[in-house]
Amino acid sequence: MKYSSNTGKLETLTTDCVVTTLNGARSLAKAMAIDDYLKAAVRDFEDKAGKTLMLPLPATKKIKRILVLGVPKGSMPISEFRKVMQAAAGALKSARFRTAVLALEAFTVADADGYHQARLATTILSAGLYRFDADKQEEQPAQMLNRIT
Numbered sequence: 001m002k003y004s005s006n007t008g009k010l011e012t013l014t015t016d017c018v019v020t021t022l023n024g025a026r027s028l029a030k031a032m033a034i035d036d037y038l039k040a041a042v043r044d045f046e047d048k049a050g051k052t053l054m055l056p057l058p059a060t061k062k063i064k065r066i067l068v069l070g071v072p073k074g075s076m077p078i079s080e081f082r083k084v085m086q087a088a089a090g091a092l093k094s095a096r097f098r099t100a101v102l103a104l105e106a107f108t109v110a111d112a113d114g115y116h117q118a119r120l121a122t123t124i125l126s127a128g129l130y131r132f133d134a135d136k137q138e139e140q141p142a143q144m145l146n147r148i149t
Contacts (some may be wrong), residue, residue, distance in 0.1 A: 014062040016097035024106030037125040089128025
């Protein structure tokens with residue numbers, strides 16, 4: 001797994017998936033002119049820590065999917081951020097795509113600056129996406145995800 005960091009506007013990126021909060025997804029959808037689609041798709045989504053929703057986007061867009069992560073309202077403690085990142089890892093582990101972008105600016109974590117958030121997110125995603133299959137008798141399908149930005 002390769003990890004890198006970038007700055008810039010999400011709507012200008014080309015990626016298989018953007019991982020963000022519901023508010024981040026709304027901002028991204030507005031910038032991509034698909035806010036009506038997003039509003040209908042997330043109608044029943046429960047915005048709580050640990051909840052996820054994978055939304056495929058129209059084929060004409062540079063971003064193919066949005067993984068919406070539920071977060072508590074306001075600033076969340078580090079323990080809730082861990083729970084959210086574990087849910088993201090669970091959703092990404094079974095993903096059938098190669099690249100993902102984690103929009104860290106969408107998360108508000110108490111007592112954690114950007115560096116601490118990035119370090120914690122990378123650690124949790126690495127642990128959650130790790131697969132040891134050297135001793136397995138049956139052939140498991142290979143994990144496709146190989147880059148998180």
